Amino acid sequence: MKTGASDPFGDDETEIEESKMADKEGVTEEQTESETPDSNTVQFERSDLPLILRRDTVKDERESVHQLFVQDSTDGHAKDAERELESLIGDDVYRLDAREAIYLAGMRNLDTAADILREWGYDL
CATH class of the missing domain: 1.10.1220 (Arc Repressor Mutant)
Structure with missing residues (x-):
């Protein structure tokens, strides 16, 4: 279940424990999704380009x-x-x-x- 969604039949303590574990690891599901690129394109810095292309x-x-x-x-x-x-x-x-x-x-x-x-x- 995504962080922040509530289960009316679920145990609140279980959700709290899962949230604490995610905080300890420093990564939440939402962060992981936003950091994972959806395409094959690779991000690069302008400084990585040869001089003739970056100026x-x-x-x-x-x-x-x-x-x-x-x-x-x-x-x-x-x-x-x-x-x-x-x-x-x-x-x-x-x-x-x-x-x-x-x-x-x-x-x-x-x-x-x-x-x-x-x-x-x-x-x-």
Whole structure:
């Protein structure tokens, strides 16, 4: 019998005891029903989605600004790299996303960055 329904022929003490047991367990039948999904859909948090799906604009989740001054040759390489990334991904890529991905790739490959610095004369 559902909690709250009364049985005119039942024993009041039995209902009270059942109610106390449900309270001890911390779960009532009504709570269990409301917590059990009726469909196969799974609830998820927006933060569980990949960046490209959870943001409204390309600047979402980008509070930090890293202004970067580059040489002309670097600018040309950057544009080529952005186009090549789009080719590799098979989709349009926002310039901010491409630049940040390239930036992160450099952080993951510091030996290559060190080689470039040596080419610029940092090991003289």
